Amino acid sequence: MGSKKFKLAVLVSGQGTNLQALIDQIEQEVLAAEISIVISNVKEAFALERAKNHGIKSHFLDRKSYSGKAEFDQALIDLLQAEAVDLICLAGFMRILGKAFINSFAGKIINIHPSLLPAFPGLHPQRQALEHGVKFSGCTVHFVDEGVDSGPIILQSVVPVYDSDDEETLSRRILEQEHDIYPRAVQLLVEDRLTVSERKVTQKKN
Numbered sequence: 001m002g003s004k005k006f007k008l009a010v011l012v013s014g015q016g017t018n019l020q021a022l023i024d025q026i027e028q029e030v031l032a033a034e035i036s037i038v039i040s041n042v043k044e045a046f047a048l049e050r051a052k053n054h055g056i057k058s059h060f061l062d063r064k065s066y067s068g069k070a071e072f073d074q075a076l077i078d079l080l081q082a083e084a085v086d087l088i089c090l091a092g093f094m095r096i097l098g099k100a101f102i103n104s105f106a107g108k109i110i111n112i113h114p115s116l117l118p119a120f121p122g123l124h125p126q127r128q129a130l131e132h133g134v135k136f137s138g139c140t141v142h143f144v145d146e147g148v149d150s151g152p153i154i155l156q157s158v159v160p161v162y163d164s165d166d167e168e169t170l171s172r173r174i175l176e177q178e179h180d181i182y183p184r185a186v187q188l189l190v191e192d193r194l195t196v197s198e199r200k201v202t203q204k205k206n
């Protein structure tokens with residue numbers, strides 16, 4: 001008791017199953033953190049419901065209320081600074097964050113992407129993987145830098161791609177792995193177990 005909890009913000013746009021995985025691991029006391037706020041840029045995102053169901057503060061930030069991308073990003077910065085979060089987890093957040101945002105939270109933003117980066121960054125990575133004909137794909141948790149899905153890699157998990165797969169079956173197989181590695185990556189940060197040297201992220205020994 002009394003020790004300060006590691007505070008997360010989770011940014012979402014959709015169904016929020018990765019958010020749910022983080023919530024579950026926190027509730028099961030596997031992940032030693034708390035979610036201070038869930039922010040969505042999509043009003044109907046089911047992720048907001050998940051936050052409410054677990055008594056977590058949630059906020060819809062409407063891009064249309066801001067004159068430009070910079071103003072929207074600044075509103076997001078203000079909201080997150082007010083919460084004094086230790087880490088920002090992008091979990092299906094479908095907006096590219098600008099330089100000002102990245103610089104405001106240097107080294108404190110992570111993302112999960114459903115491919116084995118650097119293969120298939122950007123939109124529809126599962127479709128890209130199927131079209132390319134790879135035999136394995138997977139997911140990646142990485143630090144966020146100014147590029148698209150280009151920051152230093154923290155954890156990855158591999159899944160096979162079957163001849164019978166379509167986008168839906170492959171996405172489902174990958175998503176299961178996402179729910180495993182995202183909370184694990186966050187816990188590594190909670191425990192301050194990561195060292196980042198240029199592109200390379202290594203785990204400190206116990």
Ligand code: GRF
Pocket residue numbers: 013014015016017018019047091092093112113114175178
């Ligand atoms: C996941 O596949 C994630 O990797 C990608 O968007 C999807 C979000 O799913 N960035 P959910 O909203 O967490 O269920």
